[in-house]
Amino acid sequence: MIFPTLEFAAFFAVVLPVSWALMPRPRLWKPFMLAASYVFYGSADWHFVFLLIACTFWNQILAIAIDWAHERYRSWVLGFALAGDLSLLGWFKYYGFFAGNVAAFTSRMGLPMPLPLLQVALPIAISFFTFQAMSYVIDVRRGLKPVRFIDFALYLAFFPHLIAGPIVRVTELVPQFAAPRDPRRIEATRAFGLIAGGLLKKVLIADVLASQLVDPVFGSPALHSRIDVLAAVYGYAVQIYCDFSAYSDMAIGIALLLGFHFPQNFNRPYTALTLQDFWRRWHMSLSRWLRDYLYIGLGGNRKGRVKTYRNLILTFILGGLWHGAAWNFILWGSLHGGGLAVERWHQERTGSRPVRRPRLRWLLTFNLVCLAWVFFRADSLNTVRELGTQLLQGGGATSLTTPVLLLICLGLILQFVPRQPFSRFRETFARWGPVPQGFVLASVLFVTAALVSGQGVAPFIYYRF
Amino acid sequence: MVIKDLKRPYNQAPPRMVVLTPRPLEMRPHRGADEPQAGASAADLNLSPTTSVARLLLTLVIAAVVAVLFTARGIIHSGEGMDPGPAQTVTLAIGHGALDAAKFMHITGPWDRVEAALGHKTQPALPPLLASAADHVSRSAVHPVSSNRAVRRPAGARMKPARSSRQLRPVRPDPGAALSTPPTRIPTPAVPLRLLVTGDSLSGYLGPELINEASRVGPVLGFVDTHDGTGLTRPDFVDWSVVARQQVAADNPDAIVVLMGGNDFQNMTLPGGQYFAAGTPRWTREYQRRAAICMRIWSQNGKRRVYWLSMPPARDPTWARDDAQINIALQRAAASVPGAQFVNILGPITNRGQYADFVSINGRPTLIREPDGVHLNIAGSDLVAHEVLPILVHQWHLRAAPPSPRVREIVGSGRSKMKMP
Numbered sequence: 001m002i003f004p005t006l007e008f009a010a011f012f013a014v015v016l017p018v019s020w021a022l023m024p025r026p027r028l029w030k031p032f033m034l035a036a037s038y039v040f041y042g043s044a045d046w047h048f049v050f051l052l053i054a055c056t057f058w059n060q061i062l063a064i065a066i067d068w069a070h071e072r073y074r075s076w077v078l079g080f081a082l083a084g085d086l087s088l089l090g091w092f093k094y095y096g097f098f099a100g101n102v103a104a105f106t107s108r109m110g111l112p113m114p115l116p117l118l119q120v121a122l123p124i125a126i127s128f129f130t131f132q133a134m135s136y137v138i139d140v141r142r143g144l145k146p147v148r149f150i151d152f153a154l155y156l157a158f159f160p161h162l163i164a165g166p167i168v169r170v171t172e173l174v175p176q177f178a179a180p181r182d183p184r185r186i187e188a189t190r191a192f193g194l195i196a197g198g199l200l201k202k203v204l205i206a207d208v209l210a211s212q213l214v215d216p217v218f219g220s221p222a223l224h225s226r227i228d229v230l231a232a233v234y235g236y237a238v239q240i241y242c243d244f245s246a247y248s249d250m251a252i253g254i255a256l257l258l259g260f261h262f263p264q265n266f267n268r269p270y271t272a273l274t275l276q277d278f279w280r281r282w283h284m285s286l287s288r289w290l291r292d293y294l295y296i297g298l299g300g301n302r303k304g305r306v307k308t309y310r311n312l313i314l315t316f317i318l319g320g321l322w323h324g325a326a327w328n329f330i331l332w333g334s335l336h337g338g339g340l341a342v343e344r345w346h347q348e349r350t351g352s353r354p355v356r357r358p359r360l361r362w363l364l365t366f367n368l369v370c371l372a373w374v375f376f377r378a379d380s381l382n383t384v385r386e387l388g389t390q391l392l393q394g395g396g397a398t399s400l401t402t403p404v405l406l407l408i409c410l411g412l413i414l415q416f417v418p419r420q421p422f423s424r425f426r427e428t429f430a431r432w433g434p435v436p437q438g439f440v441l442a443s444v445l446f447v448t449a450a451l452v453s454g455q456g457v458a459p460f461i462y463y464r465f
Numbered sequence: 466m467v468i469k470d471l472k473r474p475y476n477q478a479p480p481r482m483v484v485l486t487p488r489p490l491e492m493r494p495h496r497g498a499d500e501p502q503a504g505a506s507a508a509d510l511n512l513s514p515t516t517s518v519a520r521l522l523l524t525l526v527i528a529a530v531v532a533v534l535f536t537a538r539g540i541i542h543s544g545e546g547m548d549p550g551p552a553q554t555v556t557l558a559i560g561h562g563a564l565d566a567a568k569f570m571h572i573t574g575p576w577d578r579v580e581a582a583l584g585h586k587t588q589p590a591l592p593p594l595l596a597s598a599a600d601h602v603s604r605s606a607v608h609p610v611s612s613n614r615a616v617r618r619p620a621g622a623r624m625k626p627a628r629s630s631r632q633l634r635p636v637r638p639d640p641g642a643a644l645s646t647p648p649t650r651i652p653t654p655a656v657p658l659r660l661l662v663t664g665d666s667l668s669g670y671l672g673p674e675l676i677n678e679a680s681r682v683g684p685v686l687g688f689v690d691t692h693d694g695t696g697l698t699r700p701d702f703v704d705w706s707v708v709a710r711q712q713v714a715a716d717n718p719d720a721i722v723v724l725m726g727g728n729d730f731q732n733m734t735l736p737g738g739q740y741f742a743a744g745t746p747r748w749t750r751e752y753q754r755r756a757a758i759c760m761r762i763w764s765q766n767g768k769r770r771v772y773w774l775s776m777p778p779a780r781d782p783t784w785a786r787d788d789a790q791i792n793i794a795l796q797r798a799a800a801s802v803p804g805a806q807f808v809n810i811l812g813p814i815t816n817r818g819q820y821a822d823f824v825s826i827n828g829r830p831t832l833i834r835e836p837d838g839v840h841l842n843i844a845g846s847d848l849v850a851h852e853v854l855p856i857l858v859h860q861w862h863l864r865a866a867p868p869s870p871r872v873r874e875i876v877g878s879g880r881s882k883m884k885m886p
Contacts, residue, residue: 006543006556013529020518096832104829122836183518190513216689219673222680223687257521379843430514438527445532449539450579 001043002163003250004199004448011040012254019258023180030150030177037157041125048123051088056153058084059133063146066137078141085130085137092126097325125163127322129156131289136170138293147174160255164247166265166285173260181259189430192437193422194253196444198246203451205411206242209235212404218377221386227398229390231408236377237370238411241269244283263288268415270369273361275339278369290319305348312344313337323376328384332375339368537563538576545702549731593706593758646767646804649719651862657684658861661718663708664725666693667777667839670846671724678850683863688716696729697755705755709762719770720861721763722853726776726795727839730787743787753794757802764804770860771805772853773798777845778811778820780838785820808856813848814841824848 001008015036022029042049062081066074140146151174161168217224217232248265255262265285272278279287295315301308320333378384537560544556567573652658662672669691676687690712695703733751734740741748763771775792778785799807814833815821822834833845
């Protein structure tokens with residue numbers, strides 16, 4: 001079930017009032033919300049609900065074991081818990097990649113050792129819920145008391161963030177489960193703004209750019225001119241931002257309507273002046289996870305300069321691999337990790353002075369990010385090569401249209417628009433009565449429905465991660 | 466739930482504050498430098514205006530009612546695309562009720578105007594594919610059903626086992642049909658071959674792959690037009706005879722490559738309520754009739770060439786048998802339409818006609834199917850493109866095609882126990 005569908009509308013029309021009706025009684029509300037979240041998750045394939053439940057039991061039991069164990073054994077228990085989580089992720093997400101590459105390598109060596117070839121179905125959201133479960137057991141190892149089972153199960157399965165984040169920590173969400181939300185203080189205006197903005201970003205910008213420019217060019221680079229290829233590279237940067245941030249905005253907005261707060265996931269990432277700045281603005285909940293549980297776990301910057309660079313590169317390679325089992329994701333991560341290491345080296349050489357020549361730095365950072373997106377989007381390295389060839393040699397007439405060009409510009413300009421007009425509109429909107437508010441929301445739904453014309457919204461890019 | 470203060474302004478302080486401060490999580494004594502930060506997220510709790518749940522629900526109900534009234538046609542269209550079942554019944558009931566109300570209030574205009582402005586074509590009230598079926602149906606025995614909606618074929622409804630798709634026998638052309646076609650022209654860079662790849666989601670990866678490969682061997686101008694979730698069994702949702710006319714008018718293709726059928730594992734229902742159970746000979750004949758109509762529209766009496774590809778078998782054995790029936794229907798339809806050709810693509814992507822997840826390409830085991838067990842992935846679509854390319858090269862006088870990947874053997878067809886629907 002994805003957010004902008006009739007199925008989800010029907011689901012939410014039931015869940016929202018019942019959630020608020022049960023809110024004063026946590027003993028009823030928690031099982032209800034857990035069941036609703038499992039229904040939400042199981043609507044794609046009910047088999048995978050058992051996987052989610054198994055992951056919940058595994059991590060909760062081992063979190064309690066970590067808490068009970070003697071200090072000297074805690075790290076062993078944690079290792080056992082993480083091994084289980086990583087095995088789950090490895091089996092469902094990376095087995096095919098691993099088996100295929102091992103088979104290819106050994107047959108090239110003349111020692112064919114084929115591993116069993118299995119078509120393993122990827123459970124939706126497995127990367128997100130295993131990362132959250134891992135953060136919980138690591139936090140318990142670092143001193144957090146295990147939470148109650150129902151709280152942990154609900155933290156892992158809470159439907160607004162289950163499919164594609166934001167990746168929240170147990171310390172952010174479980175305290176909100178502990179106290180009933182106030183039914184008189186719902187941040188509805190902000191929630192409406194996030195949901196409506198997300199819908200429009202998705203159907204008006206992301207999906208149009210995908211169908212009119214990005215998919216055709218990345219699908220058949222040889223048939224497009226260099227201008228088309230260049231536009232598609234920038235177009236994909238706008239598309240993925242408008243797609244993923246739209247999902248995050250909707251998730252945060254839906255949680256707000258239920259009375260819960262999620263951390264911000266995007267903060268105008270294409271205004272970043274450095275790669276470090278970019279990762280403080282892009283998929284912030286993942287960057288934070290990678291920093292706190294991987295980079296720091298590897299030693300962070302405490303073990304010398306060279307190891308700091310190594311840790312940065314390794315963290316981003318693993319971050320790339322988190323997105324998918326393919327060499328292009330590894331290269332995407334390597335580009336970012338390498339770029340961050342170079343940036344750090346430069347910073348150490350020049351001292352921590354404020355960024356000089358900000359426009360040039362912005363241009364460099366933005367183009368490096370767009371270049372890395374090419375690896376992220378391309379189906380194979382062969383496609384990357386073809387895109388490069390077309391960019392250098394591809395002549396001919398461009399099929400780029402003015403509306404598509406305007407959408408790319410709009411997607412980028414939106415990053416630089418001041419926030420005040422939006423805040424002012426939010427305040428004005430909040431003063432209106434339910435009828436005008438309802439008509440404004442209905443007009444957003446109307447535009448969305450007309451644009452997708454009953455065919456449904458295209459799947460979000462991050463669904464497959 | 467307490468919903469009492471509907472009239473209280475949003476920004477007025479509530480009479481009684483409910484405890485909002487979350488109970489901090491308990492921490493064990495400090496052990497190191499890497500302590501996680503507790504309770505972070507509700508920092509901006511009071512930054513934006515707040516409202517009560519009663520007001521929120523009222524606003525949402527108003528928004529939902531207004532949106533449903535103004536988008537009634539879209540809701541009906543969405544419902545028509547759903548799988549038969551309670552969800553579809555409810556969606557269509559809401560959509561039709563809303564449409565009646567919208568017509569009564571004369572508010573259907575905005576939707577129609579916006580759809581027209583966006584270039585979305587309205588589906589005819591009686592889809593042409595169905596309209597021309599009446600005569601055909603009157604001559605065949607009918608099976609009465611209570612609903613006029615398509616329903617999934619019940620288990621065991623098959624009348625006779627289907628042949629494997631790989632065992633397709635050659636079909637003799639219809640002697641009555643004028644199958645002679647004008648010779649194809651030689652494409653030039655100035656007037657390239659206009660190649661359209663179309664179909665349901667199965668053609669999504671194939672289109673770019675085939676156009677890429679074809680453009681390497683000759684002057685080709687490619688078009689890809691996929692319509693996800695559609696097929697020939699549900700013209701009430703999307704009528705492919707209408708789509709075919711639109712494509713001919715918009716793209717003026719010389720050659721049309723069609724791959725679809727992934728959504729056609731279902732019974733067919735006609736406006737009179739007659740239905741054809743999937744897998745029966747009458748179902749196959751009706752499917753053949755619909756395919757032939759689309760082929761004629763595309764080919765325009767041989768003026769254009771239509772290459773309708775065989776349906777790759779699905780992992781599900783029941784669906785795979787339906788695929789075989791679809792292929793029989795397509796083969797027969799193509800034999801009766803000038804300019805149309807049925808292309809069997811099953812050789813490199815199946816294990817002697819049976820479903821396979823992996824094949825060996827150039828000695829390397831390669832996954833060729835998506836996890837759903839229906840779609841081909843990029844590698845599989847590439848194999849299909851190489852199967853179709855020699856036909857295009859030969860018939861359109863393109864220069865020699867590059868050698869196809871060597872698909873030697875099926876090295877595995879295992880699968881996980883869980884599969885996507």
